[in-house]
Amino acid sequence: MIATKLNINKKTHTVEVDPSTPLLWVLREHLDLVGTKYGCGVASCGACTVLLDETAVRSCSLPISAIGDKAITTIEGLSENGDHPLQQAWEEHDVPQCGYCQAGQIMNAAALLKSKPNPTDEDIDTAMTGNLCRCGTYLRIKAAIKTAASY
Amino acid sequence: MTLIKTTVNRRSFLKAALLAGGGMVLHFSWLAGCKPAGKKVLEMPEEWFEMNSYIKIGENGVVTLFNPNPEFGQNVKTSLPMILAEELDIDWEQVIVEQADFYPERYGRQFTGGSQSVRQAWSPLRTAGATARQMLILAAAGQWNVPASEITTEHGTLLHKSSGKKAGYGEMASAAAKIPVPEEVKLKAVSDFKVVGSSKKNVEIKNILSGKALFGLDYKTEGMLIAMVVHPPAFGMRFKSMDDKVAKSMPGVKAIFTIDSLKEDIVQNFFDTTSFTKFAVVVGNTTWEVLQAKKALKVEWEQEPERTFKMGSSWTPGAETIEAKYPSGLESTEIHQAKMKEFSKKPGNIIRRDGDPESAFRSATKILERTYTAPFLAHNTMEPVNCFAHVTADKAVLYGPIQAPEFVVGTLSQRLSLPKEKIEIKLARMGGGFGRRAYGHHFIEAAVISQQVKAPVKLVYTREDEMTAGIYRPTYSATYRAALDKDNKLIAFHVKAGGIPETPVHADRFPAGAIDNYLAEGWQIPSNITIGAFRAPRSNFIASAEQSFLDELAMEMGKDPIDFRLELLERAKTNPVGEKNDYDAARYAGVLQLVREKSKWKETPQGVHRGVSAYFCHNSYVAEVVDLVMKNNAPKVEKVVAAIDCGVVVNKDGAINMAEGAIIDGIGNALYGELPFKDGAPQKNNFTTYRLIRMNEAPKTIDVHFVKNEEDPTGMGEPPFPPAFAAVANALYRATGKRFYNQPFINELKST
C-alpha cells in the first residue's frame, strides 16, 4: 500500500490507505478525528467540510491523493481550547439542536470569515447554502457568524 | 406548593446496587472522556451517594443528574435535568449531566417521540428532585436535632435559621442516602421556580463544537468491523441470489453473506416496522472499502408475494398479537394519485357525525369543496442509520441512535435467543430523529450480523440506503366541504380524508365542536411502502389541508381569517357541539389572539403577503403568521411570528430554538419536500435530488412568543411544525391570487 503524507491540524500524519479514499474516511476511521461528519457522500450537505489551506472543501469527495502538502484543518484543530471566535459565538447563540451538522457549518463559516471578515447577510447566505441543517438552526448559525465577525 | 405521593414513580427510587446483576451497567470507556463540561471545570468528588435513579451527590456538593430519555436534538439532556435541579434546589453550575442507558426498571419508559419527554417526565422528575431534597433535610434534622420543618434549602445548602446551622448537600449526602424514601414530599409552586423557565445552554455544547465523539456513527472499539447491507431496490421486491465473486476479493473485505433479520415465528415488537427482512451483507475493515465491495456485489431481486407477520398490537407489555401484512406489487406515485382520487369520491368510514350534515348540505345555497394532497416524505436525519452491536454467546451489547429502545428489545431477544436482561442498550446522541428512529430494526440487523461474524460490528447505512429503505411520512388526500345558507352562514362542514396506507383524520379535533352539522370520514389504501411517525404524524398533513380550507372559506364568507377562526372557537367554548372535543377552545383562541397582536396582523408591510394558520396537537396550541415575498417569481418567507401555548416552558431558549427549527422544517417541506415512486422504487436517493430547505431559503426572522400560564408542560417538538404548511399556502395565495392544493407547492408554482 502506498503511504500518503497528510498535514492535518499542524501535524504530519502518514497513512497507508488506498490513495483514492476520500479524506473524510481517513480522518474518521484511520485518524479517529470523528468531528468531521458523513451526511451524503456526494458533496451536497456540507457535514464533512474541512479547510484546505484557507478554503472550505467537502472531504467526502476529496481523495487524499489530491491534497499534496496543503494544510488540512478539521474542527478538532480549529482552536486549541475550543475558543475560536466561531466556537464562542456558537455557544453564545446556543446554536445546535442535534449538533450533527455543526462542525461542517463552523468550518465553512471559518473559510468565509477568512475571505470576508465582515460578511453581509447575502454573503453568509451565499457561502452557507451548501451546508444543510435538518434541524433548521439556520437563523442561529447566521447570527453566530455575525457575532464572531464582531469580536 | 403541592403535596405529592412518591409512590407514583417508586421504581425510580430503586438503587443501582439492588439491581446489580441485571447486567445493565455498561462501560464504554472510549466515550467516557465526553463529559458535558460547564463553564468552569468541576472538581470531581471522592465518592458519590445515590439518592435515586436520577440523582447522585458527591461529598463535595457536585451533583450528577441523569437524563433518562434518548436525545435527538430536542435538548432533553438539558431540559429534563433542569426539572430535577429545580426541585432539588441546587445551582445549575454545580451539576453534571449524564445520559442514562436503557434501563426501564430504573427509568420507566425511555421514549423520545410524540413530544412526550417533558410532559411524561414532569411529575416523576419533580418528585425525584423533591424526594432527594427531603431526604437531605431529614438527614440534617437528625444530625442537628431540630425539626425537619424548620430546615430550608437554597443553592444546594441546608439551613436552620434559628440555630444558624448550615451544611452543603455534599456534607449530608452520605446520611441522606441511607434514609428511607419519604411517603410524601412537597413540590414547589410554579411561581417559585428559578431553573425551570430560565434559559440554560445545551449541556453538550462544548463537545459538539469541538468535534467530540458523541454519535453512534462515531463509535469505535477494538476489533470492530464495518458492515453494510444491500436492500431491495424497490418495495415489493426481495432478495433472490447474489454473485460475490468480484466483491469478495476486494481489499478490506472480510465476509459477504445474507441475513434474515426476522424468523417465521417471531412476534415483532409494536413499532418494529421493517421494510425488508432479508439483506445481502458486506463486512470489512473500513467504511470506504466496504462501500466499494457493496457496489461491486451483484444481487438479483424478485417480486415478493404478500408478506404476513406477527406484531404486538400496542406498546403495553403483553398486548395481544396481531397478524399484519404487506400486499404484493410494485407501486408508483401515478397509481397512488389515481387511487386516492377514486377513494376520495367513495363513502369513507364515518368517524364523527354531529347533527344532520346530509340535510344541511342538501339545503345549502352554496357549497365550497376543495381537495388537498401531499406526497410521501423521507425523514432525512443528518446522521444516517447506524448501530454498533457486539453479540456473544451470553449477551448482546448495542449502541446507536434510537428513539424507542423498548420497541426492539422483544424482537432482539427472540431473534438472538437471549433473555432480555442479557441485552444491553446504550443510548447514543442522535443526529436527528423526527420519528424515523422510533423504528429500530437496524438494531436487529446489526445484532444478527454481529452474531453471524462473531465480532463487534458497526452497521452503517449510506445516505442512499437511508433514503430508499422506507419508514416514510405517508401520502395523503383530504377533501373538505362547507355548506353556506342564503345569508352566507356556515351550516355544515364535512371532511373526508385518507392516505396510503393510513387516514390522517382526528375524530374530535377542531373544527369539530364548533359546527352543528359535522361529518368526518376516513379511508385508507393498503401499501407495501413502509410508513411511520414523522414529526406530528397525520397532524402535519391534516393541519395543512384544514387551515388552508378555513382560509378560503373565510374569504368566501367575507371574513378576516383570524376573526373567522375565533368565531368558531367562541362557539366551541361557549356552547360546544359534542362532548369529546380534544382541545380547549379558550387556549386555542389564546394563541390566535396573541399572534394577531404580535404580528400586527392588520398592518401588512408593503410588498409582503401574509398567511395565518393555527393548530392543536400533542396537547399544545400554536398559531403562526408568515410574511412572504416573491423574488424573481420564487417565494421567500421573510418572517414568521409564532404564538405557542405549551404550558410551563422548561428551557426557554431551547424551546425557541426548537420552534424555529420546526417552522423552518414546515416551510421547507411545504415548498420542496417529496419522495415520488416508480415501480416500487423511490425516485430520489440523496440531497442532489431530494430538496431540503437551505439557509438562503429560510426566513430572516422568527419571533416566538409563549402564552404565560401555570399549566403542566405539553408537547413542544412537534406542535410548531403543522401550522407552517398552511401559513405558507395562505400567504402564497395572497402573493399569486392562486390557491395551492398540492404539496410540494414548488411544483404548482412551476406550472403557473
Ligand code: FES
Ligand atoms: S458528506 Fe460531504 S457534503 Fe455531505
Ligand code: FES
Ligand atoms: S443541528 Fe441537527 S442537523 Fe443541524
